[in-house]
Amino acid sequence: MESNPPPSHTPRAIAISALLALLIVGLTGCAMPSRSSHKSSSIVQFLYPTDDRPLVEPQIPTLRLPLRVGLAFAPSAGHGARGFNQNFPEARKQELLEDVAAQFRSLAVVDNIQVIPTTYLRPGGGFENLDQLKSLMGVDVIALIAYDQAQASIDDEASIIYWTIIGSYIFPTRKNETHTLMEAVVYDINSRSLLFRAPGVSSVEDRNTLMGSADELRKDSAHSFIAAADDLSTNLKTELDRFQIRLREKPEAAHIEHRPGYTGAGSLEGWFGAGLLLLGLARWVRPTS
Amino acid sequence: MTRRPSVFVFGILPILLAALPQGHDALLFDRTAILGGEFWRLWTGHWIHVSPSHLFWNVGGLSFTGAWLEARHPGLLLRYTALAAPLISIGLLVLEPNMITYGGLSGLGTGIVVLLGITLCRRPGFDRTIGVGTLFLLAARLLPDLIQDTALLSHFDLPAVQASTTAHLLGTLLAVIGNFAGLKPCFAGPISEDQFDKSGNPQSRHPL
Numbered sequence: 001m002e003s004n005p006p007p008s009h010t011p012r013a014i015a016i017s018a019l020l021a022l023l024i025v026g027l028t029g030c031a032m033p034s035r036s037s038h039k040s041s042s043i044v045q046f047l048y049p050t051d052d053r054p055l056v057e058p059q060i061p062t063l064r065l066p067l068r069v070g071l072a073f074a075p076s077a078g079h080g081a082r083g084f085n086q087n088f089p090e091a092r093k094q095e096l097l098e099d100v101a102a103q104f105r106s107l108a109v110v111d112n113i114q115v116i117p118t119t120y121l122r123p124g125g126g127f128e129n130l131d132q133l134k135s136l137m138g139v140d141v142i143a144l145i146a147y148d149q150a151q152a153s154i155d156d157e158a159s160i161i162y163w164t165i166i167g168s169y170i171f172p173t174r175k176n177e178t179h180t181l182m183e184a185v186v187y188d189i190n191s192r193s194l195l196f197r198a199p200g201v202s203s204v205e206d207r208n209t210l211m212g213s214a215d216e217l218r219k220d221s222a223h224s225f226i227a228a229a230d231d232l233s234t235n236l237k238t239e240l241d242r243f244q245i246r247l248r249e250k251p252e253a254a255h256i257e258h259r260p261g262y263t264g265a266g267s268l269e270g271w272f273g274a275g276l277l278l279l280g281l282a283r284w285v286r287p288t289s
Numbered sequence: 290m291t292r293r294p295s296v297f298v299f300g301i302l303p304i305l306l307a308a309l310p311q312g313h314d315a316l317l318f319d320r321t322a323i324l325g326g327e328f329w330r331l332w333t334g335h336w337i338h339v340s341p342s343h344l345f346w347n348v349g350g351l352s353f354t355g356a357w358l359e360a361r362h363p364g365l366l367l368r369y370t371a372l373a374a375p376l377i378s379i380g381l382l383v384l385e386p387n388m389i390t391y392g393g394l395s396g397l398g399t400g401i402v403v404l405l406g407i408t409l410c411r412r413p414g415f416d417r418t419i420g421v422g423t424l425f426l427l428a429a430r431l432l433p434d435l436i437q438d439t440a441l442l443s444h445f446d447l448p449a450v451q452a453s454t455t456a457h458l459l460g461t462l463l464a465v466i467g468n469f470a471g472l473k474p475c476f477a478g479p480i481s482e483d484q485f486d487k488s489g490n491p492q493s494r495h496p497l
Contacts, residue, residue: 065451260387264453265339266395266460268350268430275426276354276402283419 037217041076043146043185049124061188061195062255063140063247066111066262069104069186070139071097074146075123096229100143100184103237107244111259114139130189141195142187145232149180149224151217178204178220180228184236186243188254195254196246198239200232294367295355299394300348303336307344313337318378318391331375337392339450347394351401358405361412365404373400373463380459388453396456400464402427407468431457 073093097115104113114137122129130142154175182200187193202224208216246253306312318334319327338344359366377396381388402423409420434454 258385258387258451262388263339263450264381264385264388264391264393264456265343265450266347266391266393266398266453266456267343268346268395268398270346272426272430273346273350273353276350276423279419279422279426280353280357282422283415286415 037151041074041146042148043074043144043183046074046121046124046129046144046146047126049126058193059191060253060255061191061193062257063109063188064257064259065109066259067107067109067141068111068139069113070116070133070137070142071101071104071113072116072121072142072144073097073118074144075118075121075125092226092229096145096233099229099233100145100236103233103240104143107240109244116142127189127192130187134189140189142189143184144187145182145184147180147182147225147228149178149221151176151178151221153177153217175207176205176217176220178202178217178224180204180221180224182225182228182232184232193254196239196243198232198236200228200230200235202227202231295359296352298367298370299351299355299398303338303344303348303394306336307338307341318381320382320389323378323382328375331378332371334378334391335374335394335397338394339392343393347398351394351398354398354401354405358401358408361405361408365408366401369400369404369464369467370397372467373397373460376463377456377459381453381455384455384459385453391453391456393453393456396453396460398460399427399431399457400460400467403461403464404468407464427461431461 101113101115104110116133116137116139120133120136125132133139133142154177180202183197184200185197186195188195204220204224204227206216206220247256306316316330316333317337318330323330338347355366374397378391381391385391406420406423406427409416409423411417412420431454434452434457
């Protein structure tokens with residue numbers, strides 16, 4: 001008796017296995033791994049570009065009033081500049097510079113403030129670069145704005161849903177975090193002294209789908225820069241007020257003198273006039289001794 | 290009637306000059322011009338103001354205190370003003386070599402407040418209290434500038450304009466010197482009630 005050999009399932013099994021393997025590989029390939037990015041410009045990198053350079057010894061600043069102030073973005077080391085320029089709109093950047101400039105202009109001690117194009121600053125130019133600006137543009141004090149932005153995109157446990165392909169379009173299981181620090185530091189160029197600094201911070205968190213993640217990260221980056229710039233503006237005003245109070249309360253912190261050629265004016269201040277008026281009123285109300 | 294000089298000198302005149310800015314160049318305290326022989330600027334510079342708020346506070350304060358001083362001692366205000374104006378300017382020429390131009394009545398004004406304070410201090414009763422209060426107020430105004438040089442950080446409408454502590458101190462110093470040197474009344478002790486006439490002015494003392 002001849003029996004038929006059982007039908008061989010080997011080719012079919014191989015085909016199914018291969019298809020499954022392809023599907024797994026394909027789906028895994030679709031699921032982007034968690035990622036992070038970092039953009040920054042650094043004051044330290046700009047002012048102290050090499051490790052072997054001896055640190056500059058700051059001296060007690062001599063502020064010749066009224067001050068002439070320069071304002072610029074610290075040049076980026078390069079790797080993050082493109083992202084920064086894309087995500088922080090030029091118009092908003094100008095707005096930020098104008099905000100900062102307006103706050104400086106409101107100070108009695110500031111004569112003029114010049115917005116300095118970034119092209120005037122070399123990456124790693126240091127104080128030598130600032131000395132050049134001082135000669136070229138006649139500024140005594142420089143306000144440098146720097147930024148640092150870090151972004152992370154993390155999948156949570158529910159991201160297994162991405163395996164269904166369609167899930168990667170629908171379910172917002174990817175968490176984006178964007179942290180931005182902006183900082184304005186104000187240096188007296190002659191003495192290399194830090195006069196004051198003001199920070200601006202912003203954190204943006206949201207969830208989105210795998211497929212929309214890249215776009216959302218770009219939007220978050222821009223929003224975070226703008227929010228940090230607003231925060232910087234607010235803090236700068238506070239720090240400017242504190243700086244003036246510090247100059248009054250700690251005269252040893254800085255030598256203050258008039259710039260040659262200034263116009264002097266004598267004024268009875270409002271509170272003094274009001275005080276005199278009150279004394280006069282008191283005398284008028286009670287005319288006899 | 291006695292109040293008219295102060296109202297004109299410290300009220301109407303500076304406002305008129307503020308309304309005629311084309312004349313400022315010829316009247317302002319200008320170091321180079323003064324040293325070139327334009328000596329009238331030693332007087333006229335004080336009546337030129339750099340901004341409306343500068344004008345407002347000086348005119349408001351001085352019209353009031355000037356009228357008060359005139360009411361107590363007619364003539365003293367004008368004598369002090371005529372003498373102190375050029376002396377303050379000369380002091381600024383010597384002590385503030387970096388100051389090229391100057392404007393404002395407050396140098397004179399602080400001196401007038403000193404004279405008013407001293408005058409009131411010499412009177413009996415409540416006037417003396419007011420006089421002491423006036424001098425304390427002035428001290429509170431000047432001492433921070435003297436100790437901490439805070440005037441450098443004072444706010445003017447124009448950033449290139451800086452408050453001059455020296456002018457205030459010179460005005461004060463000249464009033465004190467004038468008081469002791471014969472710009473009566475002097476700080477020679479309180480006057481008794483019977484030394485005042487019906488209007489409250491001293492009978493036995495005459496300004497200058």
